Amino acid sequence: MPLSFVSRQFLTAALVHLGAVGVLLLMGPGAGAFTLRWDFLVWLLLVGFVGFTTAGLALHLFPTLSRRPQPRRWVAQAAFLLAEGGLFLGAAGLSETTSFRFPGWVFPLGGLLFLCGEASVMALFASELLEPRLTTPGPETRPGDAVTVPLFVASWASAVGSGGLFILSGLAGGPGFGWWLAAVHLFVLGHVTLLITAVVLRLVPRSLDADLSHPVVYLLTGLAIAGALLVPFGMLSLPPSQAPDLVYFAAPEAAFAVLLVFLLAFLGGRSRTLRKEFGLQLMSAAWLLLGGGLGLWMVSDSSYSYVVTHAVINVLGFVGLMILVEWFGMIAPFQRISHTWTRRMLGVLSGAWILGVVAAATAGGWGPSGPEWVTSIAGALVLGVAVTWGAGTLPVLFPTLNPLPGLTGSEIGVLRERWRNR
Numbered sequence: 001m002p003l004s005f006v007s008r009q010f011l012t013a014a015l016v017h018l019g020a021v022g023v024l025l026l027m028g029p030g031a032g033a034f035t036l037r038w039d040f041l042v043w044l045l046l047v048g049f050v051g052f053t054t055a056g057l058a059l060h061l062f063p064t065l066s067r068r069p070q071p072r073r074w075v076a077q078a079a080f081l082l083a084e085g086g087l088f089l090g091a092a093g094l095s096e097t098t099s100f101r102f103p104g105w106v107f108p109l110g111g112l113l114f115l116c117g118e119a120s121v122m123a124l125f126a127s128e129l130l131e132p133r134l135t136t137p138g139p140e141t142r143p144g145d146a147v148t149v150p151l152f153v154a155s156w157a158s159a160v161g162s163g164g165l166f167i168l169s170g171l172a173g174g175p176g177f178g179w180w181l182a183a184v185h186l187f188v189l190g191h192v193t194l195l196i197t198a199v200v201l202r203l204v205p206r207s208l209d210a211d212l213s214h215p216v217v218y219l220l221t222g223l224a225i226a227g228a229l230l231v232p233f234g235m236l237s238l239p240p241s242q243a244p245d246l247v248y249f250a251a252p253e254a255a256f257a258v259l260l261v262f263l264l265a266f267l268g269g270r271s272r273t274l275r276k277e278f279g280l281q282l283m284s285a286a287w288l289l290l291g292g293g294l295g296l297w298m299v300s301d302s303s304y305s306y307v308v309t310h311a312v313i314n315v316l317g318f319v320g321l322m323i324l325v326e327w328f329g330m331i332a333p334f335q336r337i338s339h340t341w342t343r344r345m346l347g348v349l350s351g352a353w354i355l356g357v358v359a360a361a362t363a364g365g366w367g368p369s370g371p372e373w374v375t376s377i378a379g380a381l382v383l384g385v386a387v388t389w390g391a392g393t394l395p396v397l398f399p400t401l402n403p404l405p406g407l408t409g410s411e412i413g414v415l416r417e418r419w420r421n422r
Contacts, residue, residue: 006076008397010056015390017048022383028372034308034364040094048087066149068128079120086113108170115163122156143214144201147221151198158190175236182232190228197224208271227253246299257289280325287317308364317357333392349385356381
């Protein structure tokens with residue numbers, strides 16, 4: 001099924017926003033990416049890159065997964081405009097400078113537009129589920145298919161909830177650890193992790209030709225949902241003085257991370273058609289285990305000196321690497337040149353991405369006392385990946401674009417033949 005125009009808008013904007021993250025990091029510690037503008041960076045990365053990617057891919061996947069017709073374009077278009085407006089106003093409200101400061105209502109208004117955009121996507125999914133199922137033959141049913149649609153719906157319910165918490169964070173600090181931290185964790189653990197769980201349970205068994213049992217699928221799903229709800233709830237209900245008790249609220253999420261890594265390794269061991277991309281998916285889950293473990297250590301010790309490292313590992317490592325792999329699996333950047341280029345560029349970009357995660361996590365752990373060049377290297381890697389990723393993706397999303405400007409179609413055909421078997 002071809003990508004809709006709105007999906008292409010979301011995905012293109014996601015790469016532009018990722019490039020902006022790279023530019024901010026490339027400017028070095030002087031730009032305050034990990035200090036004064038940390039919330040700005042998190043907003044741009046979560047809502048701008050991750051949120052736009054999930055919306056673009058979900059609008060493409062949901063009709064097929066739910067066996068429903070294509071959604072109404074005007075609702076999806078409204079969701080994109082609301083999301084872009086919310087991202088811009090939210091970023092403006094968080095981008096404090098010494099010479100100018102936006103009014104206090106700007107960020108809550110951005111949060112409201114973001115919430116309306118996510119609610120529009122959720123309403124679109126709900127309206128599709130009211131439509132009759134398609135009667136045309138579909139793919140063979142597997143155990144993970146039973147939880148796919150419920151996880152999609154729960155994912156967007158979490159996104160709407162996080163939007164509400166973001167609005168509250170612009171109005172007041174909030175109880176416990178505050179509205180902002182609860183919103184960030186509900187978005188990452190609720191919206192993004194639940195969506196990744198749905199995609200993994202749906203697509204990985206098919207790509208590896210190996211299945212999980214129904215009880216295991218339901219157990220992983222239950223742990224994911226419990227962790228998505230309990231961690232933000234614990235952050236709001238517990239005062240910082242009782243931070244070690246947050247470990248109990250995070251126990252289901254920790255169990256989910258361990259089980260996810262184990263199940264991926266189990267599927268890989270049973271597979272007869274192991275693909276190179278699977279190793280990246282397994283590494284992505286390992287990043288979640290590492291980042292989550294660091295978060296548990298911080299709250300149990302009531303020491304938050306590695307909070308930036310924790311966030312970078314979870315968002316760029318776990319979420320970002322998984323997005324990169326799934327993006328290449330569903331859109332196949334560089335295929336206008338050759339499929340060989342698609343496979344090779346996935347290896348190149350994933351390698352650069354992993355180095356960028358390591359550099360950003362290291363710079364965040366060192367803090368202001370660390371060498372400035374580490375942050376700049378992280379920014380250069382992220383920006384380089386965003387530009388190269390976009391160069392391979394845009395000609396696929398928009399077929400009228402020339403994938404290699406300056407070369408004719410016949411010359412590109414010669415290159416395809418040259419790289420076909422290399």
